[in-house]
Amino acid sequence: MRKIDEEKFLYSVSEESIMKTWDNEAVEEHEFSDAYKNFREDLIRKAGENGNDKKIGTAGSEHEERRNGEAGGEIVAMPYLNRKKKWYRRPAGIAAAVAAAIILSVGAYAISGLFHIKSQEYTGDVGEYTYEFEAPEGTMVQPMRLVPNYLPDGYVYSEAGYGEFDEIKKYHKEDGSGGLTIALDNYNSSQTFSYVSSVENTEINGVKTDILTRNGDVSYNHILLMFYEDLGQIVRIYGHSDLSLEELKKIAENLDLESTDGEPYQAFTQEEEIYEAEPIMIADGRQVEIDEVMEYKSEISNVNIAWKVTDIDIRDDISELSEEYFTDYERISSLLDENGKFAPYERTEPVWEDNALVEKSAGESYPAFAYITMEITNLSDEPLTDEFVYANLVYENPETGEEEVEMAEGLGNETVYYDGSDYLDGVYNTKIYHSDFDAGETRTVHLGVLFMKERQDEAYLSFFGWTNLMDTCYVKLIP
Template identity: 80%
Template sequence: MRKIDEEKFLYSVSEESIMKTWDNEAVEEHEFSDTYKKFREDLIRRAGENGSNKKIGMAGSEYGERRNGEAVGEIIAMPYQSQKKKWYRRPAGIAAAVAAAIVLSMGAYAISGLFKIKSQEFTGENGAYTYEFEAGDDGDGVMVQPMRLVPNYLPEGYEYLQEHFKDSDGIKKYHGSDGGGLTIALDNYFSSQTFAYISSVENTEINGIKTDILTSNGDNGSDYVVMMFYEELGQVVTILGYDGISLEEIKKVAENLVLEPTGEEAYQAFAQERETYDAEPVLIEDGRQVQVGETMEYVSDVTNKKLSFTVTDIDIRDDISGLPEEYFTDYERISSLLDENGKFASYERTEPVWENNALVEKSTDEIYPAFAYITMEITNLSDEPLTDAFVYANLVYKNSETGEEEVEMAEGLGNETVYYDGSDYLDGIYNIKLYHSDFDAGETRTVHLGVLFMKERQDEAYLSLFGWTNLMDTCYVKLIP
């Protein structure tokens, strides 16, 4: 059985003299007509509808099925080589056979790619690297066949990070026994892709697939980003390696990766534009200004909870002596801010700066921490017992120029509550239900919350309550009246 010369076959069925010369198998560059482009895309689409048993990756064979010594169908060689041989039988219909030749022909990839990289370049001061993709005659996307990721190699000791990712076609997440991490994902919905803090980009190929290796030297969650562009399938595979996994291991993962058709309905790729949303500024004056001793009511029709909260006292301290450890979210971390006398010690604050193609920590100023010990009375206003009532507060600062709410996230000085002694759910350190309490009908309870703040901004500091609920206006209690 004679093997098809796919490029000549494509030439002969295109119904158009699309090349200037054909000399010794060399093809000159040529701009195809719109008619031919539409014809080509239609063939590719039909291949996606009919070629549901095709696997793309490390497969390759020139052998086909025979019945009673006769060949069944026409066999087209897969473009990749491996020890495991796979074959592809021609679907019914000459159009599908032509489409299969286009999709599977290594030489035709440049002709039949479903998308192209319109541009790729550094686009920002912080090492931002951006890809712009183009697909379709009008740049409005292209229909592609859904694929599933089949990782045939994982580094030793790597397991699924979360159970529900095992059955996902488009994303696989793993973590290693040594602490490293790996994410493999299909991402072709958007017309652009940007990665921050990229130090270098290497253009290469893996298994004949155009591939970029991005090295990060910053805090973007990944040490390496490997981008594989399956242009003939309309797919982009992103492999993220983080927390110390080696580039050699990531390359092995990429080399052994297979894409398989799912057989599901085709979808439009590279059509969505990524949108950036600028959060609306939160003005403290837009919230309810509450004085110490003034009652705030919280009502939820969803959970049938009705409680009143009253801040009765705010005690500013320079230590946490006498407070039980079990009521702190992270006593060890907070106590590390104390000096040998048990007082909060000043420390140097740093911030990340992108400099010399790397993210480095730069000293900014000196921080003087302090602790606010808040006494609060809470009353269950309903005639029924309440369980899991959430008792919480945040610490925010008022920008002196704009009036906007600001959050200082300096080390050890996040704006979250770090202490609560009214919990009914003490299960240990980092307990996510530490801030939950149960109340009898009509019960009033006195509790204490604790937050860290910066002394140099204490006149701008406020306690923020109920802002996370979206059920009522945020209430602000000035830390120092």
């Protein structure tokens, strides 16, 4: 690890903590070592015997005072210990020395550890494990960057969608499988992790480390949390289940943190945000019939386009459709039997049971394919480029009226087929749902979604739910 300028760093983070505490006349409770307590008592004793002229230092410290030849042999304290003018701006003598020692206690706490774990415990009924962190008010943290010096065989940096960031590194295998994330996270005053079966407290390279193990059917079985208390940083390391715990430990053992030139900042001050989505009521959207126009208009992008569903054909056989128009034909074809028709299969759902996440049967599902014919018209007098043509498959909860999404294996709620694209790349088809339209052009296109036959009476096609420019439009799958 590149050695940081400890004097400059500790000076900046401790001075602010000391002075802020002095001004607030607040003292942070902390249990110090016997060596430090002896130093504090020695400080008070020397101040009482010799007044304010005695130099301050600790025997054998690498930050002892040193002689400055250019100053004619004057004894000069290292920067972050040179506090005489600030300590003794109030009455001199023993009382002032006692006050100095108390304030130094807070400063030393900030120096030896910029934060600590206030509490850690299970807090929920699905293996939720919560940490509460605490840092003295005014404690400043130096920005750092992650430098991983070891990666598992076959793993490469995930540049797409992330770019080069100091505080997060994402990796995957060259074929796109697997997954590894290494991240710095010291903003929230608390953090909660779900589906945690056990926690092991250990050390890696002298750094306090917790290993969170998640048993059962979980894609990421281990999370390593490294608490760099002297730097005010927390490192999270978690990898796909194809990476063993030994591999994750090896990653941690070969990880460096380097200081950056960024400005120091206060850490552990934000409240953890728990996002709970408001239920979406299908009745609150616009109910659209077959052959009814849905007009999408944006003043910002000058887009004015009309969508119209003209037919919905329910199919058990997709053999007549071209594979190139599917986003993942291999996954979809896995639901077909030897005759090329959709076959029933056993659905499962995750359940937290016996301190593990397990998959339990949710009964049989009968998949089918909805082949949707649409007319799309460019109503503007200008060409449209790269327009997004898409729909979701949702269900209406018969009791509450809420919009629901079934994420059963192989189904999901996404559109899986589109034959109107102008952007087929032949590999991943990442822009398969994008089309160009001439001015005034009307084009007939086809979308395809998978759904569960046992819920077909509750199924809807959802349009424009991804934008706030207009109400979500719902077309009933089976009119």
